[in-house]
Amino acid sequence: MDRYFSEPGLFWRPLGGNNIDQISGHCYQYTDIKELKSGLKASTIVVDLGKFDNHQALGIRNSVAAVPDIRELLQTPFLNPEAIFLTHSHPDHLNGIVHYLKAGYSLPPLFGGKYTLMILEELYDEFAVPRRSRPKFNIIQDGDIIRCGSLKIEIVSSSHTCFDSFGLIIKAFDGTTVYHTGDMKTDNSTYFRKPTNLKRLHQLAEKINFSVADFCGITSDGIAVREVDTFKKLVELIKKSRKRKIFIPVYPTHAEMYLVAFLAALKLKKNVIFYGNHDFYIYLEQIKKYGIDFKKMAGNRIKVVVGTPVDVEALGDDFAVIGTFNNIGNFFDDSSADSFGIITSGTFFNPLRGQFNARNIRFVDVRDYPVLQGYGHGFLGDYEIINNILQAPLFIPTHCPIYVIDSFRELAQYIGIRIAEPTARNNHLYKLEKDSFELIKESPATWLVVNYVNDQAIFTEVWQKPTSGAGFLKRTFSARRCRNQFKMLLHKRKQQGK
Numbered sequence: 079m080d081r082y083f084s085e086p087g088l089f090w091r092p093l094g095g096n097n098i099d100q101i102s103g104h105c106y107q108y109t110d111i112k113e114l115k116s117g118l119k120a121s122t123i124v125v126d127l128g129k130f131d132n133h134q135a136l137g138i139r140n141s142v143a144a145v146p147d148i149r150e151l152l153q154t155p156f157l158n159p160e161a162i163f164l165t166h167s168h169p170d171h172l173n174g175i176v177h178y179l180k181a182g183y184s185l186p187p188l189f190g191g192k193y194t195l196m197i198l199e200e201l202y203d204e205f206a207v208p209r210r211s212r213p214k215f216n217i218i219q220d221g222d223i224i225r226c227g228s229l230k231i232e233i234v235s236s237s238h239t240c241f242d243s244f245g246l247i248i249k250a251f252d253g254t255t256v257y258h259t260g261d262m263k264t265d266n267s268t269y270f271r272k273p274t275n276l277k278r279l280h281q282l283a284e285k286i287n288f289s290v291a292d293f294c295g296i297t298s299d300g301i302a303v304r305e306v307d308t309f310k311k312l313v314e315l316i317k318k319s320r321k322r323k324i325f326i327p328v329y330p331t332h333a334e335m336y337l338v339a340f341l342a343a344l345k346l347k348k349n350v351i352f353y354g355n356h357d358f359y360i361y362l363e364q365i366k367k368y369g370i371d372f373k374k375m376a377g378n379r380i381k382v383v384v385g386t387p388v389d390v391e392a393l394g395d396d397f398a399v400i401g402t403f404n405n406i407g408n409f410f411d412d413s414s415a416d417s418f419g420i421i422t423s424g425t426f427f428n429p430l431r432g433q434f435n436a437r438n439i440r441f442v443d444v445r446d447y448p449v450l451q452g453y454g455h456g457f458l459g460d461y462e463i464i465n466n467i468l469q470a471p472l473f474i475p476t477h478c479p480i481y482v483i484d485s486f487r488e489l490a491q492y493i494g495i496r497i498a499e500p501t502a503r504n505n506h507l508y509k510l511e512k513d514s515f516e517l518i519k520e521s522p523a524t525w526l527v528v529n530y531v532n533d534q535a536i537f538t539e540v541w542q543k544p545t546s547g548a549g550f551l552k553r554t555f556s557a558r559r560c561r562n563q564f565k566m567l568l569h570k571r572k573q574q575g576k
């Protein structure tokens with residue numbers, strides 16, 4: 079019998095997110111099939127609809143993006159999704175929405191956080207999506223319960239690098255329950271937003287069978303960087319520098335770093351200058367619109383200035399410049415005698431490093447102190463915590479190349495983390511039933527490459543292929559380095575176990 083959606087049960091399919099070698103373009107289908115007297119009835123939801131960043135490497139000229147292929151779901155009445163849940167606002171989870179709309183598809187209602195809606199509305203404006211084609215957006219928060227046909231979805235907050243990140247507890251008609259983590263770490267020290275709701279996970283532990291989990295950071299030992307540790311390190315470095323003018327460049331999409339750097343300056347009573355490129359000011363506006371009031375937090379203690387020109391004297395020559403800048407220009411009267419740089423991101427700020435060197439301004443960066451770079455994905459230690467809380471659920475890893483999972487298995491087994499077999503691949507269909515994970519159908523994975531002609535998105539179907547080393551996204555964690563890393567971690571654990 080062809081068991082392709084022809085029997086009751088919960089079916090799961092990654093449509094992006096279980097890629098060969100790159101981490102991008104996330105999208106997952108959950109279909110719950112229930113038997114009625116009149117026949118089978120399916121309830122389908124889609125979780126995330128991102129864009130695949132390395133679209134240039136797929137070989138279609140003038141492409142602007144690539145997106146997961148959900149056309150079958152949109153075009154097959156039996157499988158029509160009742161909702162699209164957006165775990166958070168990052169482009170690899172969200173940006174597919176606009177391209178589908180621009181290609182003329184209508185989408186089911188969306189469910190996501192308030193901040194996700196704000197970022198989506200920016201995209202609607204950028205791509206001139208007419209109001210009438212924008213799907214209904216339902217704002218969700220921690221604790222909400224939403225029913226989509228026979229599926230029941232509970233929203234749980236998640237710690238990640240933006241506001242309003244959520245995980246989902248998805249319960250099927252037969253009781254099979256999945257904790258879909260979204261991008262997540264267990265950090266309970268997040269500023270201005272709820273951390274991962276571990277308490278709720280504790281309460282639900284016995285009911286949860288599976289965790290479809292963001293294994294992006296699983297190659298690193300320990301727990302992922304906590305925001306409070308980044309804050310403390312910034313305070314310490316600023317103090318130790320004994321300089322009055324501090325330059326703290328932050329990565330554009332990591333809004334939490336704007337806040338952490340601001341709080342560090344506030345703690346040390348340094349005036350703040352927000353300064354950066356066009357994108358930075360847009361994100362800063364969004365943060366304010368979201369309800370973060372920098373001026374109010376500053377009170378009478380420090381002055382807060384946005385952009386240039388700056389009256390350096392009025393700030394008493396004592397300030398922190400926070401933002402996305404690779405060029406500090408001549409606005410700040412910086413000099414080697416009174417200035418210091420703290421670079422909070424990797425290669426992005428290379429031009430700034432050159433400039434600091436040319437001006438003899440001392441600086442430290444993430445290579446010296448990895449904790450300076452906020453990080454949104456759980457490490458191995460975070461997943462050991464989740465594994466304990468959920469009492470060894472069956473993990474279905476996502477958000478990492480499949481070779482990472484294949485080489486993680488030996489270590490996982492040693493430390494008691496159960497990983498579903500076989501390793502899930504894009505566009506393969508699986509049946510999830512209490513304690514069994516079964517491959518039902520294999521189909522080749524594709525991306526839809528997006529081109530724009532006369533303001534209309536045109537999709538070209540392209541087979542998924544390895545794209546590391548091609549296109550702009552060259553950095554990658556090689557299969558060999560990955561294997562060695564897990565071998566080393568296994569060795570370490572065995573030594574500790576003795």
Ligand SMILES: [Zn+2]
Pocket residue numbers: 166168238261454
């Ligand atoms: Zn993310």
